[in-house]
Amino acid sequence: MFEDKWLLWKLKQGSSAALCQIYEKYKNTLLGLAIALSNDKTVAEDIVHDVFVSFAQSAGNLALKGSLKSYLSTAIANRVRNLGRDKIRPAVDIETIDIAGADSVRPERLAMSKEHTQRISSALSQLSYEQQEVITLHLQTGLKFKEIAKSQSISINTIQSRYRYGIDKLRSILDDEVQK
């Protein structure tokens, strides 16, 4: 937290190095978030690009309500939202994303992992964008509800309700699938 404030202060003093440090620090987190929300790596890369350029442009006038991480994450989420539902892929095309991790070592586990991932991905895509957004910001990016609420200027109750309803809906979808 202190490091971020310091970087931000240096940035406001005109330090290009600070801008590079901020990018290095958050680039993968933000790309991950953009992919999760847009379901499209190419679109996600463009969004991260646009958010950073815009961030650099407005660095001098920046007034953060919360942390730098929540500011950048919200900027990503807002950009994805502005794309419109028609440009957000309805579900992840599993082949477009490389699945890595321990589960991919053995072929049969990779297959299970892909099937598993696809089910969750498909379930997520059935949520409203707002529900997807809060679940992703909370569970993937690790933002607290309070931070999400603050950065989006929405009450924490609304954010928590969206999250709760989203999780309930996921549970219902995934349970239905198990029963089929």
Added chain:
Amino acid sequence: MKTAENIEKLVKAFFKTKKSSAVTSPQMDGKVLNDALAAFEKSKTNIPADLQPSVWRIIMKSKITKLATAAVIVFAVVLSVSIFNKSVPAASAATQVLEDAIKAVSDIWSVHMKARMRTLPSENFSFIGLEYDFVPIEMWKRTDPNGLVQWRVEKPGRVLLMDGKSTLMLIRPNYGVLYKRPLPQGCFDSWSGRLLNVNDLLDSELQNAKNNPDREVLLRHENIKGQDKIMLEVEVTADVPEGDYLRNKFITGSDHLKVYRFDAETKLLESFQVYVHTDDNDVLIFEITDIEYNKEIADSVFRLDLPENMVWYGEPQILPDNEKYQKMSPKEVVQAFFNACTKEDWNEFLKFWSATAVDERLKSYLGGLEIVSIGEPFKSGSYGGWLVPYEIKLAPKEINVRLSNANPAGRFVITGQCDSNLQNCEDAKWTNEPEIPANNDIYVKMSPEQAVKAYYDALSRLDWDEMRKFMPKDDIDKMQGEFKEAARYGIDVKKILPTVEVEKTFWSAEQLAYFVTCRQSQYKKFNLAIRNDNPAKRWVVDGGL
């Protein structure tokens, strides 16, 4: 059946898998940095150099650097703020902003503010709690052409009204304090009411800025929807030390940051926020969400219809045996006060209670209690009275627990709790159907009485998962949070849990539900606030019941 926790774990694992593939390529890094740096260089001409004071704040708020600030302080206090295109010390710039703002409000004849504060709906206007939800507060003030000033401050459980002649505080539903003279804003601890006096509020900040040039202030410009705003941030140190009982219970008892926003053109105050600093983060504790100036306010705002059964609080009168009560020590006062409750001697009770009568609800709550212990009195902060720790066992109350098994799980769950006449009921809000656990059969076989017993058994063990089988998750989550908070204050929650004896089950044809009658005894452990700075110089209970 997956639980919400399982779903969260699954989704987290899913994101983790996806995240590992989210790595930027060298090409992407090159393009982003190239474009971002170009944009950054281009924007540099617009960067204001007014940010040094924020570094001062960062330094002071960082636990890491607090130990080594001596040298830094020398550096930080000479930093200046650039505003209005000239470099002036931050405090001087602040005084200029404040002087402009005071000038702007000099011809204001009405103010209407909407605000919110983390407090309890019926508590006094100054009490805060970092974990509490926001409670709405609305305030009005007007000055008529003849100079008659009227104002009103309102929150759900209290109204404070000064109609030009008298000042009245109504504690809903039927308690009141009346002074037959106009009192100033801020009376009855109505901290937020002082905000209505925008002129005085700003003037007080102005005097502080002038008298304390080294005070930690930050001025900056912010562009909001294309309009230039001036933000004034003032750090305030708590007037009670860390670890004090009253720390963070009132705004003045907390280290806090006040953020004023002025319109750069009109110079009018547009918003105001207060953040309390804690070890972990800054908590927004109060904020004005809307301010209107010079708008007509309906006359009805400055009138208040009171219920017929009002109980009035007032200054204690000198009693024939006043000396006896005057001589009591704080500990003796608390003992005598609770003894009166035990004996249900309400005349004696009123010797320590500065009201015209004892409300039936209070009688029912305190009557017949047993004293468990009375601790050593202590002082706290600038509070003029004493705080006396106590533990009491309240007299058993009959409650009727309402249950229903008309749910997909087919087991009895608690849907509410009513008084002995089944009149006043508090509903348990089931927003989702009860979950169906793997061992649901065990619960399906339970009678209403067994279900209530099982719930209270689980409560006595603080077995939250088991309690969720009988009560809505949200209610249990909330209770769990409150218990955690109580534990933070050193309260052994298990010791003060109600003890419940289950008596009988009956069917209510009127409510179409099963009820289980229980007798509930509850312990209470808290600090009674007493003070004797009144004309009768005898002790009265001031809070903490």
